[in-house]
Amino acid sequence: MSNDPVAAGAGRRSFGQDGTLPRFALIGVALAAVAATFAYFGGWFTPNALTPTRFTDGFEHVNGVHSGFRRNHAKGVGVSGFFESNGNGVRLSKALVFRPGRVPVIGRVSLGGGQPFAADTPAAVRGLGLQFSLPDGQLWRTAMIHLPVFPFSTPEAFYEQMFASQPDASTGTPDPAKMAAFLARHPETVRALAVIKGQPVSSGFNNSTFHGLNAFRFISSAGDSIPVRWLLTPMQPFEAASASAAHDKNYLFDSLIAQIHRQPLRWRLIVIVGRPGDPTHDATIAWPEEREHVDVGTLTLDRVESDDTSAATDLNFDPLVLPAGIAPSDDPLLSARSAVYSQSFTRRAGETKLPSAITPLAVRKGQ
Amino acid sequence: MTMSTQRLRFTAFSRLLHWTMAAMVLTMLCIGVAMVASLANYHALVSIHRPLGIAILILVVVRFVNRLLNPPPPPPATMSRAERLAATASEFTMYGLMFALPLVGWGMLSAAHYPIVLYGSLHLPAILPHNAALHAALRKGHTILAYFLFMMFIAHFGAILFHTLIVRDGFFNRMAPWTLRSRRAAGDRG
Numbered sequence: 366m367s368n369d370p371v372a373a374g375a376g377r378r379s380f381g382q383d384g385t386l387p388r389f390a391l392i393g394v395a396l397a398a399v400a401a402t403f404a405y406f407g408g409w410f411t412p413n414a415l416t417p418t419r420f421t422d423g424f425e426h427v428n429g430v431h432s433g434f435r436r437n438h439a440k441g442v443g444v445s446g447f448f449e450s451n452g453n454g455v456r457l458s459k460a461l462v463f464r465p466g467r468v469p470v471i472g473r474v475s476l477g478g479g480q481p482f483a484a485d486t487p488a489a490v491r492g493l494g495l496q497f498s499l500p501d502g503q504l505w506r507t508a509m510i511h512l513p514v515f516p517f518s519t520p521e522a523f524y525e526q527m528f529a530s531q532p533d534a535s536t537g538t539p540d541p542a543k544m545a546a547f548l549a550r551h552p553e554t555v556r557a558l559a560v561i562k563g564q565p566v567s568s569g570f571n572n573s574t575f576h577g578l579n580a581f582r583f584i585s586s587a588g589d590s591i592p593v594r595w596l597l598t599p600m601q602p603f604e605a606a607s608a609s610a611a612h613d614k615n616y617l618f619d620s621l622i623a624q625i626h627r628q629p630l631r632w633r634l635i636v637i638v639g640r641p642g643d644p645t646h647d648a649t650i651a652w653p654e655e656r657e658h659v660d661v662g663t664l665t666l667d668r669v670e671s672d673d674t675s676a677a678t679d680l681n682f683d684p685l686v687l688p689a690g691i692a693p694s695d696d697p698l699l700s701a702r703s704a705v706y707s708q709s710f711t712r713r714a715g716e717t718k719l720p721s722a723i724t725p726l727a728v729r730k731g732q
Numbered sequence: 733m734t735m736s737t738q739r740l741r742f743t744a745f746s747r748l749l750h751w752t753m754a755a756m757v758l759t760m761l762c763i764g765v766a767m768v769a770s771l772a773n774y775h776a777l778v779s780i781h782r783p784l785g786i787a788i789l790i791l792v793v794v795r796f797v798n799r800l801l802n803p804p805p806p807p808p809a810t811m812s813r814a815e816r817l818a819a820t821a822s823e824f825t826m827y828g829l830m831f832a833l834p835l836v837g838w839g840m841l842s843a844a845h846y847p848i849v850l851y852g853s854l855h856l857p858a859i860l861p862h863n864a865a866l867h868a869a870l871r872k873g874h875t876i877l878a879y880f881l882f883m884m885f886i887a888h889f890g891a892i893l894f895h896t897l898i899v900r901d902g903f904f905n906r907m908a909p910w911t912l913r914s915r916r917a918a919g920d921r922g
Contacts, residue, residue: 385898388897388898389897389898391893391897392890392893392894392897392898395889395893396886396889396890396893399885399886399889400886402762403761403762403765403882406762406763406765406766406769407765407766407769408766408769408770414769415771416768416769416770416771417768417769417770417771417774418768418769420771501853502847502855502857503847503853503855504847520771676862679844679845679862679863679864680845681844681846683846685775686846686847688853689852689853693775697771697772699775700771700772700773700774700775700776701771701772701774703774703775703778704767704770704771704774704775705771707774710844710867711844711867711868711871712868713864714844714864714865714867714868714871715864715865715868715869715871715872716868
């Protein structure tokens with residue numbers, strides 16, 4: 366073969382000549398191989414794998430599509446305030462948020478589940494998403510719930526349970542056989558549910574303890590990496606939820622609004638310092654009680670706003686939005702949460718948001 | 733280097749840019765399509781996707797300036813006027829896509845008020861205001877542009893194979909990363 370374009374340019378080759386057809390075939394194979402590689406990475410050959418798209422479709426299948434609302438924790442209100450660090454976290458993590466001082470916080474108080482107009486109940490999962498804005502522009506987001514452990518250790522189990530606990534179309538209640546079958550396959554969920562049932566339920570959002578659930582890693586300025594978990598313990602006194610009292614549809618949110626209008630609500634941010642060997646990959650297992658608890662500062666929430674007007678509505682409380690000094694652990698839920706939250710956010714961001722259950726009027730009336 | 737050799741091949745810097753970026757862009761396309769389909773590896777892949785995208789954005793600017801300063805060697809005589817035009821058009825379309833894709837990615841993260849983290853505490857400023865609808869539109873655009881770039885790559889790869897295996901006009905040698913074995917190139921080394 367000549368490398369000289371002048372020789373080659375003497376005339377176009379006739380494509381019909383011997384050996385051309387196999388060469389065309391070779392080109393076809395090469396291009397198909399490139400396309401197949403791309404398709405392989407895109408998961409085209411594993412259509413049954415659980416992807417962020419399928420996971421989010423699952424939420425929509427179970428709850429329906431509510432235009433503009435989060436696919437999970439659909440009902441909520443925006444809150445804001447600040448975090449005052451006492452400096453105790455500095456030895457654990459180099460994250461700027463732990464240096465003594467104040468950083469602004471915006472967040473969202475929510476109920477678990479994809480129904481934006483669900484009635485508040487004592488049994489509903491209470492959520493708190495927070496964004497800490499660090500002085501240099503870095504962000505720390507965390508999405509916490511009031512359960513001491515998470516009932517599922519893998520995204521697959523969460524997804525499976527979502528369908529197992531879905532109300533049956535004919536009876537309106539979940540099929541107990543499906544849930545029993547799920548629990549038989551997931552002893553870790555049975556154990557976690559026992560821990561959850563052992564914790565008394567408080568009367569409202571204001572006196573709920575919120576848990577970060579997943580383990581993370583703190584990186585110190587010396588470069589040491591330690592496993593941690595965090596939780597917010599309320600400075601409002603505990604009061605048990607009354608199971609008997611008839612509750613208004615929005616009683617949890619209405620009381621929160623009234624309480625914040627009366628006086629700012631406060632929580633202590635507690636970091637649980639893990640030991641080598643403590644499981645970081647399994648959110649269903651709590652660490653031993655005797656692990657060191659470090660009070661790193663106080664969260665104050667002094668403003669509440671309807672989802673219809675709050676800046677928190679357009680935030681994705683992706684638990685992997687982390688500043689330098691905080692890193693993910695090996696918990697498989699973390700990457701999955703990040704992926705599915707992102708998918709949910711992009712979907713609702715492109716939709717027209719309908720008015721929320723807790724309207725701006727309801728928030729003003731609480732004053 | 734003699735004039736005739738210079739005209740037959742892209743400069744060493746142009747070839748270095750081409751092959752470096754080819755590897756980066758192909759990696760990027762595979763990471764992109766893999767991360768949106770993965771729960772387990774989503775975070776790890778996104779953490780590579782962002783800085784790699786910004787690196788491509790910087791390199792494509794360098795490459796475009798280099799392209800204007802160092803025009804390519806003349807195409808082989810086997811190519812008709814229309815083919816040359818198509819080749820040039822596709823080249824500039826690919827520059828445009830390699831420029832637009834990271835910029836749209838940066839913009840869509842800005843519009844979602846996501847931090848644009850490169851590594852550790854090193855992050856870029858937002859280039860667009862926080863606007864959810866804008867995020868959704870740009871996110872869609874990012875996917876469409878990425879598939880378009882992949883199609884352009886397939887066409888580009890197919891055209892090179894066609895020239896190399898069917899027309900056999902030595903078109904590939906203009907961009908070959910290795911040294912030519914031809915006498916002219918051998919003489920050049922001497």
